[in-house]
Amino acid sequence: MTTPVTPSLHRTKGTSLHRQMFLVLRERIVTGRYPADSLIPTEEDLCNHFGVSRITVRRALNDLEVAGYLRRKQGLGTFVSSDLPAAREAATLNFVEALHKSAEETRVEVLSVEKTVPPPTIAEQMHLAPDVRAVHAMRLRRIGDVPVMVSDAWVPEQFAKSITATTLKKHAMYEILLSQGIEFGRVIQEVTAFAADPTFARWLDTEVGVPLLRLSRIVYDGARTPVQHLTLTVNPEHSRIVVDMMADSMNTLRTGQLVHDVPRPSAVGKKRAPSRR
């Protein structure tokens, strides 16, 4: 919990430096920070910025070239490819107004639906006694051929009568829950990021270790009973979360508040308390 200021790339033995560089540079290209056809920094500048050897930089650039992100021009430098898909549009007022008009077009694949005991963390959040089973549904959504979202849902048995692989192929889960007469009350949602494990990397057609964006949600009914625990996982290269709000609700829990789980200076050694910003 101290704050050393040594360059991070030297701290971890056995880390694949060129792979880290590959991911960082690819992210800059995909998000348009290095636009199509632009000249990227020189090998020397990259060596200095990343604090690594020329060999490492060359390997990362070579991997990016092989993957189609870069073109090297003898004597001129290294350029971002011109035939990349258009960089995604930044979220602005205009973007959001266009969004209101666009339609949903994902296709769902039901990966599994089963009655099973949830992991302890989920059971606790759902107020389920240990060893009580719940309905667990895994789905994968695609746009065209591109897998965009893994959805991992848990519903207590008494609310899951109509939740089957068949109904989930035709309806969103919240529609099924509503059709059963369940009334939704509050929803607590949490957004975080994590490194892709082999399972998610395969589902989302990406690589182990890349950053994924995760949205976890508990939906309560009007009586504050949890009716659904939903975890949505997406690849930030394809997906992001957009919010359109009035400034007076900014930094509030209503529209999303950053919460830091760090022991307070006065509470070091004690159980950590939630803090907010």
Place this chain on the structure above:
Amino acid sequence: MTTPVTPSLHRTKGTSLHRQMFLVLRERIVTGRYPADSLIPTEEDLCNHFGVSRITVRRALNDLEVAGYLRRKQGLGTFVSSDLPAAREAATLNFVEALHKSAEETRVEVLSVEKTVPPPTIAEQMHLAPDVRAVHAMRLRRIGDVPVMVSDAWVPEQFAKSITATTLKKHAMYEILLSQGIEFGRVIQEVTAFAADPTFARWLDTEVGVPLLRLSRIVYDGARTPVQHLTLTVNPEHSRIVVDMMADSMNTLRTGQLVHDVPRPSAVGKKRAPSRR
């Protein structure tokens, strides 16, 4: 854009497999998916799950042991350490109600304040002509010794009269803007994840390549003129975004909507259109 189903760990030459495993397993420990004192899967199970050799698994487990996350007990297996900081509490109704009572206690360090030309993507979002300068302020927030958030703000010159290193040490930027008589209107916010580059890894005291959570925000005034572009970057091991909403505003732009930037099947080859889910 096709969807190969080959296991991802074999796809990328030169990737450090044991490092990927380290990050994935550490995330499971830090988030409590592998609770303190619990037995983790056997080396053989991990080999199968990650599709890697026993040597790779051993190296990842060894690195986790050295870093204090695991304890190996001869003949018994490998256990999560018992003296880990308490796992963070999942966001639930109770958690959120406790949050309302907690106070903010971050300390700000002003890293830089300067008048300079913003990068093209920011200039465009701010409706600034190219080569027009704006005030750029970088700040780092800490709780105790732990750096928790990097804040990167751009404000057009005409709105930035009172924004200096001195005022930022004492006041949040939105307070300064309000004190100048600016009225806030809508706010468009975007949440994504990316791999830490060397600069952010150093500021947030973490390693290059780990997933970071990023919240970008454009604040408009009542006349729809952008007054601030703010990018907040946090480490998801310490920080997350929590939302408390009513179910009827779920999946709307008001509380956050997942947007997928994938070409529509009917629009392949054309400019991609935003899609939503």
